[in-house]
Amino acid sequence: MAYITISDLNRYLxxxxxxxxxLKNMQVVGxxxxxxxxxxxxxxxxxxxxxxxxxxxxFASYASRLKIKVSDGMKVVVSASIGVYEQGGSYQLxxxxxxxxxxxxxxxxxxxxxxxxxxxxxxxDIHKVxxxxxxxxxxxxxxxxxxAVHDIITTINRRWPIAKITLIPSLVQGKEAANEIVEKLKxxxxxxxxxxxxxxxxxxxxDLWCFNEEIVARAIYNMKTPIISAIGHEVDFTIADFVADxxxxxxxxxxxxxxxxxxxxxxxxxxxxxxxxxxxxxxxGNVRQKLSKISQSVVFTQPEYIYANRQLFLDNIYARLINxxxxxxxxxxxxxxxxxxxxxxxVVINLHNYSKRIVDYKNKIRTTYSDVYNKVKxxxxxxxxxxxxxxxLKVMSRGYSIVKxxxxxxxxxxxxxxxxxxxxxxxxxEAKANVIEKNKE
Numbered sequence: 001m002a003y004i005t006i007s008d009l010n011r012y013l014x015x016x017x018x019x020x021x022x023l024k025n026m027q028v029v030g031x032x033x034x035x036x037x038x039x040x041x042x043x044x045x046x047x048x049x050x051x052x053x054x055x056x057x058x059f060a061s062y063a064s065r066l067k068i069k070v071s072d073g074m075k076v077v078v079s080a081s082i083g084v085y086e087q088g089g090s091y092q093l094x095x096x097x098x099x100x101x102x103x104x105x106x107x108x109x110x111x112x113x114x115x116x117x118x119x120x121x122x123x124x125d126i127h128k129v130x131x132x133x134x135x136x137x138x139x140x141x142x143x144x145x146x147x148a149v150h151d152i153i154t155t156i157n158r159r160w161p162i163a164k165i166t167l168i169p170s171l172v173q174g175k176e177a178a179n180e181i182v183e184k185l186k187x188x189x190x191x192x193x194x195x196x197x198x199x200x201x202x203x204x205x206x207d208l209w210c211f212n213e214e215i216v217a218r219a220i221y222n223m224k225t226p227i228i229s230a231i232g233h234e235v236d237f238t239i240a241d242f243v244a245d246x247x248x249x250x251x252x253x254x255x256x257x258x259x260x261x262x263x264x265x266x267x268x269x270x271x272x273x274x275x276x277x278x279x280x281x282x283x284x285g286n287v288r289q290k291l292s293k294i295s296q297s298v299v300f301t302q303p304e305y306i307y308a309n310r311q312l313f314l315d316n317i318y319a320r321l322i323n324x325x326x327x328x329x330x331x332x333x334x335x336x337x338x339x340x341x342x343x344x345x346x347v348v349i350n351l352h353n354y355s356k357r358i359v360d361y362k363n364k365i366r367t368t369y370s371d372v373y374n375k376v377k378x379x380x381x382x383x384x385x386x387x388x389x390x391x392x393l394k395v396m397s398r399g400y401s402i403v404k405x406x407x408x409x410x411x412x413x414x415x416x417x418x419x420x421x422x423x424x425x426x427x428x429x430e431a432k433a434n435v436i437e438k439n440k441e
Contacts, residue, residue, distance in 0.1 A: 014084035135194035148251035155255035177210035230254030
């Protein structure tokens with residue numbers, strides 16, 4: 001029997017595969033996963049479908065030509081050939097180009113919008129409103145004939161039958177669905193609902209796409225009414241789920257989140273009533289025992305004993321106070337007499353000292369005043385003489401006068417008119433005159 005080595009086997013399979021023209025320049029459809037960007041520029045990933053997968057590599061020379069940003073979850077068509085990696089004994093796709101298709105493109109749009117809105121803070125918990133525990137007015141936005149609405153209404157009626165349910169019909173699929181959902185969200189926000197449920201049954205990503213539209217996300221974000229999203233099945237996630245105040249995995253789950261269970265609430269009330277009743281009677285028993293002990297105490301059986309002890313205590317306090325008062329009075333009298341003698345001696349000594357100091361200050365002030373007066377008098381006598389010589393009255397005493405018209409000093413004959421009444425100010429008085437003639441030198 002002839003034997004071959006592993007290397008020979010791998011080399012033989014490589015030759016067979018690479019000679020097959022059907023395995024060259026193939027167009028292979030699949031979803032990208034396990035995506036890795038190597039520092040060399042190569043891109044490694046797995047291409048998979050529902051049941052199988054195959055390793056793939058795109059060398060840097062081809063990767064540099066990519067016009068799209070690839071990511072996990074994208075559904076793509078790759079142009080590739082099959083090759084065998086001898087050292088590992090495995091085959092893989094050698095990819096030359098990648099194009100997005102169908103769901104892959106939607107997934108890319110979904111991730112891009114999700115990141116944008118996340119960065120803007122639309123998903124932050126700080127903006128989310130708490131769902132009320134006991135809603136009495138519930139709004140539902142959904143297709144009126146869908147199974148989702150039936151499941152929600154049935155569940156609410158079973159769990160919380162006292163709630164009022166209002167259905168606001170809306171498209172939940174198709175090109176016009178997003179705009180209509182936005183209108184119905186705005187309408188529901190004016191209807192004083194305690195909570196609103198936005199619901200749709202399962203479907204493909206294309207069917208659910210209207211709940212991934214940006215206008216729907218922003219309408220949900222701007223709502224003042226608490227809102228629960230219930231879109232598709234448990235594995236389905238939409239942008240609306242991230243923006244809503246609460247996401248339910250199914251429409252039925254939304255109804256359970258929105259409402260309490262009347263049966264569970266009733267059971268809880270019964271248990272609470274029983275617990276309160278037991279606590280009440282237990283507390284009553286405890287209080288009775290305390291009252292019984294108190295009624296047997298000395299306070300009630302021998303009240304005069306307490307009074308006698310208190311009276312004795314007060315008598316002792318009174319006697320001690322009297323004794324202390326007398327002792328303190330004697331001490332205070334002695335202390336006061338000592339203060340009085342000391343104060344008298346200090347006052348006499350201080351008065352003598354102060355009198356002597358006052359006499360000294362008086363003599364110093366008198367001497368200082370006389371010196372200052374003489375100095376000032378010596379300085380101002382010449383100045384007073386000069387001022388007197390310059391005084392208008394001094395000048396007027398030599399025969400000069402001041403002429404005024406209406407309290408205005410006249411300095412020129414041009415300021416006087418014939419028949420003007422003028423005031424003449426002289427050294428020892430005033431006179432009035434009527435101008436009958438004027439001459440100018």
